[in-house]
Amino acid sequence: MDSVHNVGSLSYVSQPVSIREFLESWQSALADEPIVLKRLPKTNVKQIAGIMNVSRSTVQELDTVCGIDTLKCPGQVKVRDDATSTIPDDTELVTLRLRKSELEKRANSKTYTHRLYATFRNHRSVMRTRVPGDKLIPMTVRDVVISVQIYRPFVGEQSCKYKPLVLDQELRVLGQQKLTDLRDAITCVADIALPVEMSVNPDMPVNTRCKDIYPSGFFYINGTFFNDLRHPEAKDLSSVIRTWGATRPNQIGEMREAAMEDTQFLDLSLRVGLPYLYVHQGDCEHLIVFTDIRMMNIEDSSDVSKYPIVSSNVSKKRTVCIVCLLYNARWVTYDDCLCSQSPAFFCDACFRELHYDSSGTKLGPFTAYRFYDKNAVLP
Ligand SMILES: [Zn+2]
Numbered sequence: 548m549d550s551v552h553n554v555g556s557l558s559y560v561s562q563p564v565s566i567r568e569f570l571e572s573w574q575s576a577l578a579d580e581p582i583v584l585k586r587l588p589k590t591n592v593k594q595i596a597g598i599m600n601v602s603r604s605t606v607q608e609l610d611t612v613c614g615i616d617t618l619k620c621p622g623q624v625k626v627r628d629d630a631t632s633t634i635p636d637d638t639e640l641v642t643l644r645l646r647k648s649e650l651e652k653r654a655n656s657k658t659y660t661h662r663l664y665a666t667f668r669n670h671r672s673v674m675r676t677r678v679p680g681d682k683l684i685p686m687t688v689r690d691v692v693i694s695v696q697i698y699r700p701f702v703g704e705q706s707c708k709y710k711p712l713v714l715d716q717e718l719r720v721l722g723q724q725k726l727t728d729l730r731d732a733i734t735c736v737a738d739i740a741l742p743v744e745m746s747v748n749p750d751m752p753v754n755t756r757c758k759d760i761y762p763s764g765f766f767y768i769n770g771t772f773f774n775d776l777r778h779p780e781a782k783d784l785s786s787v788i789r790t791w792g793a794t795r796p797n798q799i800g801e802m803r804e805a806a807m808e809d810t811q812f813l814d815l816s817l818r819v820g821l822p823y824l825y826v827h828q829g830d831c832e833h834l835i836v837f838t839d840i841r842m843m844n845i846e847d848s849s850d851v852s853k854y855p856i857v858s859s860n861v862s863k864k865r866t867v868c869i870v871c872l873l874y875n876a877r878w879v880t881y882d883d884c885l886c887s888q889s890p891a892f893f894c895d896a897c898f899r900e901l902h903y904d905s906s907g908t909k910l911g912p913f914t915a916y917r918f919y920d921k922n923a924v925l926p
């Protein structure tokens with residue numbers, strides 16, 4: 548499949564990185580280092596002098612001559628944020644002009660400021676996963692930390708043609724973990740949706756979720772379909788694709804199949820930056836992108852049971868009712884004779900007011916399903 552996408556020519560995609568070889572090469576390089584990760588002690592002049600085989604006075608002189616203080620200009624004061632808020636009118640510096648324009652926008656528009664800070668808040672990524680204030684616990688684990696981005700699913704062929712991809716979650720997994728650990732950490736409302744059309748009786752009791760009925764899913768990574776077959780009723784969703792691919796061996800290349808629950812990330816070779824695929828609920832397709840592969844360091848949690856760690860839940864836009872434009876949508880209708888768009892989203896009150904008479908009888912043809920807004924019901 549790599550040849551179809553001409554992966555080798557994509558500048559933002561790395562060469563395949565074998566996670567096991569990556570780990571082993573670092574373990575080999577760090578063989579003489581203590582396995583316990585801890586903060587380095589403060590620079591010891593005597594120790595450095597010994598390593599460099601020079602006198603202590605030479606090290607102290609180097610510290611003075613090459614120290615970070617030499618980068619400062621004479622009389623330079625520490626820059627504070629409020630010091631950059633007062634900008635002269637006659638400045639020629641583009642950076643200052645842009646800064647001034649930005650500050651004016653924030654001062655003149657509360658909406659702009661609100662959106663700006665919402666963007667900062669929603670797109671923040673947790674760099675440290677160790678709990679702040681914790682004592683440094685000696686880490687006996689030496690493993691690879693892999694960062695992965697999960698994108699919102701495609702809604703349909705026509706929609707994805709015009710809509711940009713939306714980043715939904717960022718997670719960190721360990722090399723020793725299995726692909727099923729990643730799958731279980733991915734949250735999608737398609738899993739918790741109710742699999743029943745409810746337009747005739749919106750109050751009918753339904754206790755079954757889609758994931759209970761359709762537990763199957765797979766990752767497609769480097770020509771292999773990793774199927775989740777833990778559930779006794781899980782199916783190999785990839786079989787129809789592999790059958791199709793087998794008729795085009797020269798175009799598509801070999802397609803393999805493996806068990807998701809038997810595969811560790813250490814068993815994989817990953818290209819950083821290349822979109823791979825996660826499919827569940829039959830046709831809910833998420834692109835996933837591995838963005839970083841590195842050794843665990845002192846800023847990572849040493850509690851292996853915490854992984855996969857959610858480092859960022861990016862998408863925070865809620866879906867609001869198209870009638871009141873106020874409350875979260877709780878119903879979605881299709882082919883709705885009372886609405887010009889399909890699908891259409893309604894809050895509970897507007898849905899019932901618009902679609903049923905006083906005796907609860909359905910008005911006109913439409914189909915209705917319960918709608919779960921991810922940002923309202925999932926962490
Ligand atoms: Zn999904």
Ligand SMILES: [Zn+2]
Pocket residue numbers: 868869870871872873874893894895896897898
């Ligand atoms: Zn409403």
